Amino acid sequence: MTHALRCTGYERTDAQIVRALGCMLTTADGREIIDMESGVWAVGLGHSHPRVNNALRSQLDRITHIGYRVSAAIQDEAATALLESAGLVGGRCVFLSSGSEAVEFGAQATRRITGKPLLLALANTFLGSYGSVARRNPDEWHPFDWTPCAACPPQQACSEACPHLREIPFDRLGGFVFEAGSAHIRFPPAKLVAGLRDAVRAHGGRIVANEVTTGMGRTGRLFGFEHFDLDPDIVALGKGLGNGYPVSAVLLRDATAEALLSTGFRYAQSHQNDPLGCAVALEVLRTLQDEQLIERCATIGAAFLRGLDRLAEPHAPIVEARGYGLLTAIALAEDDEGFSRDELVDRLFERGFLVGYKADPSLLRFFPPLTIPEETLDRCLDALDGILS
Numbered sequence: 409m410t411h412a413l414r415c416t417g418y419e420r421t422d423a424q425i426v427r428a429l430g431c432m433l434t435t436a437d438g439r440e441i442i443d444m445e446s447g448v449w450a451v452g453l454g455h456s457h458p459r460v461n462n463a464l465r466s467q468l469d470r471i472t473h474i475g476y477r478v479s480a481a482i483q484d485e486a487a488t489a490l491l492e493s494a495g496l497v498g499g500r501c502v503f504l505s506s507g508s509e510a511v512e513f514g515a516q517a518t519r520r521i522t523g524k525p526l527l528l529a530l531a532n533t534f535l536g537s538y539g540s541v542a543r544r545n546p547d548e549w550h551p552f553d554w555t556p557c558a559a560c561p562p563q564q565a566c567s568e569a570c571p572h573l574r575e576i577p578f579d580r581l582g583g584f585v586f587e588a589g590s591a592h593i594r595f596p597p598a599k600l601v602a603g604l605r606d607a608v609r610a611h612g613g614r615i616v617a618n619e620v621t622t623g624m625g626r627t628g629r630l631f632g633f634e635h636f637d638l639d640p641d642i643v644a645l646g647k648g649l650g651n652g653y654p655v656s657a658v659l660l661r662d663a664t665a666e667a668l669l670s671t672g673f674r675y676a677q678s679h680q681n682d683p684l685g686c687a688v689a690l691e692v693l694r695t696l697q698d699e700q701l702i703e704r705c706a707t708i709g710a711a712f713l714r715g716l717d718r719l720a721e722p723h724a725p726i727v728e729a730r731g732y733g734l735l736t737a738i739a740l741a742e743d744d745e746g747f748s749r750d751e752l753v754d755r756l757f758e759r760g761f762l763v764g765y766k767a768d769p770s771l772l773r774f775f776p777p778l779t780i781p782e783e784t785l786d787r788c789l790d791a792l793d794g795i796l797s
Contacts, residue, residue: 421757423435423439423441424436428443428451428455428456429454429455429456430454430455430456430777430779430780431443431444431454431455431776431777431779431780431781431784432455433455433762439760440760441757441760441761441762442760442761442762442776442780442784442787442788443455443762443776443777444761444762444763444764444774444775444776444788445762445763445764445773445774445775445776446648446775446776446777447652448647449621449626449647449648449775450646450647450648450650450651450652451648451651451652451777452624452625452626452647452648452651452692452696452701452777452778453648453651453692453695453696453701453777453778453779454777454778454779454780455652455777457651457695457779459691459694459695460651460652460653460688460691460692460695462691463687463688463690463691464653464684464687464688466687467482467683467684467687467688468684470683471683471684472682472683472684473679473682473683473684474682474683476676476680479681480683480686482683482686482687482690483503483681483683483686485686485690486501486503486686486687486689486690486693487500487501487503487657487686488501489690489693489694490645490657490659490689490690490693491659493630493693494630494631494640494643494659495639496643496659496660496661496662498662499659499660499661499662499664499665500659500660500662500665501657501658501659501660502657502658502660502675502680502681503655503656503657503680503681503682503685503686503689504655504656504657504658504677504679504680505654505655505656505677505679505685506646506654506656507536507620507621507644507645507646507647507656508535508536508537508538508539508541508542508620508646509536509539509646509656509677510620510644510645510646510656510657510658511535511536511541511585511616511618511620511644511646512536512538512539512540512541513644513658513675514585514616514618514642514643514644514658515527515535515539515540515541515583515585515616516539516540516675517642517658517660517664517668517673518582518583518585518613518614518616518641518642519582519583520668520671520673521582521614521664521667521668521671522582522583522612522613522614523582524580524581524582524583524613525547525548525582526547526548526549526550526577526580526581526582527548527549527550527581527582527583527584527585527616528549528550528552528576528581528583528584528585528604528608528613529549529550529551529552529584529585529586529587530551530552530554530586530587530596531551531552531553531554531555532591532592532594533585533587533591533618534587534591534621535585535587535618536620541585550576550577550581552575552576552604554572554596554597554600556572557572557596557597557600558596558597560597560599560600562599565599565603566597566599566600566602566603566604567603567606567607568607570603573603573604573607576604576607578607578608578610578611578613579611581608581611581613582613582614583608583613583614583615583616583641584604584605584608584613584614584615584616585616585618586601586604586615586616586617586618586633586636586638586640587617587618587621587622587632588617588619588622588627588631588632588633588635588636589621589622589627589632589731589732589735591766592769592771593730593731593735593736593737593771593773594730595635595730595732598635598636598637601636601637601638602636602637602638605637605638605639614641614642614664615638615639615640615641615642616640616641616642616643616644617631617632617633617638617640617642617643617644618644619631619632619633619643619644619645620644620645620646620647620656621647621735622735623643623645623646623647623648623649624645624647624648624649624692624693624696625648625696625701625702625705625733625778626648626705626733626734626735626775626778627705627732627733627735628702628703628705628706628709628710628732628733628734629702629706629732629733630696630702631643632732632735635732640661641660641661641663641664642658642659642660642661642664643658643659644656644657644658645657645658645659648692649689649692650685650688650689650692651688651692653684653685653688654685655682655685655686655688655689657689696778701778701779702778704778705733705734705778706733708734708780708782708785709731709732709733709734709735709736710733711782711785712734712736712774712785712789713729713730713731713736715785715786715789716729716736716738716774716789717729719738719789719792719793719796720738722797723793723796723797724741724747725740725741725747725749725752725796726738726739726740726741726796727739727740727741731774734774734775734776734778734780735775736773736774736775737771737772737773737774738771738772739769739770739771740752740770740771740772741770742770749765749767749770749772750765752772752795752796753765753772755795756791756792756795759791759794759795760791761788761791763788774788
């Protein structure tokens with residue numbers, strides 16, 4: 409019996425982890441398991457990365473937490489580096505504690521600036537676990553089903569004149585919160601994203617990029633929005649930003665930050681701009697850049713996706729493989745007499761691979777650390793092939 413409250417909705421194994429290093433988890437009985445989910449998609453540099461751990465220890469010896477009325481140099485150093493990396497030089501950055509909080513901050517800031525409570529989001533995106541981004545009330549959010557747009561002819565422009573886009577109340581929108589690769593690992597047409605961006609801005613709205621899952625190199629670019637012509641006003645970061653440490657950030661373009669502050673906006677929480685979180689975030693960014701992990705992610709992710717594609721042909725349970733970088737998944741067929749999705753996940757775990765599974769839609773997800781050895785990815789493909797065979 410455990411007294412730790414388990415309320416995530418995810419099934420849990422009985423494995424007790426005593427050590428985590430790189431992409432490897434070690435159980436109390438000495439078993440080794442490859443973590444193909446990077447924890448909760450957060451440990452992009454791998455578990456217990458030495459550079460991040462050293463930055464933590466070093467900052468711990470100086471200062472971990474301060475209040476609102478004093479400051480530390482590491483706060484501005486980390487903020488400046490992140491803003492420059494996102495092309496928001498001269499803007500402002502606030503460090504928070506979770507990705508959900510960062511997205512909610514961005515949503516509330518957009519509403520405050522524009523005076524319009526309604527925000528646009530693509531259907532089936534996961535924006536956060538609390539606040540307005542979790543409630544998705546119809547007076548606060550307009551979900552747009554872009555499925556018909558996937559079949560749109562390339563020469564046809566995305567504009568408010570399109571029958572699908574005419575359903576969107578652009579005049580009432582305060583902004584567009586975009587997630588580059590939804591929880592379903594589907595990617596909308598780039599021209600659609602650009603069309604929505606232009607229409608929202610034409611009506612005075614702001615663009616918010618939710619990079620909690622897709623940021624920090626996960627898609628083979630530093631930020632997922634770099635796969636699209638988006639040019640966001642606000643960027644929300646989390647998960648990989650702390651490599652397992654709970655820190656998130658909101659980046660604001662200079663004009664957007666000034667507009668927000670001019671409204672008298674106030675937001676204070678106990679661990680806002682904590683020096684320890686700032687030090688971790690800065691070291692994660694530097695490590696990604698110094699070790700060229702983003703480029704590596706693009707290369708090995710493309711090879712892994714090709715491997716998943718090859719498995720789809722001989723194995724009918726694999727409907728489709730899709731992804732960018734190491735944000736990858738396979739869509740699975742429904743269970744039948746010869747195939748069980750739950751059994752597939754269990755068999756992979758027996759072979760030493762902890763993978764993600766989402767029942768609706770039926771997806772097997774692979775979000776391993778960007779540092780995972782290529783041969784380990786090949787072993788995962790071999791295991792999947794062997795089980796399906």
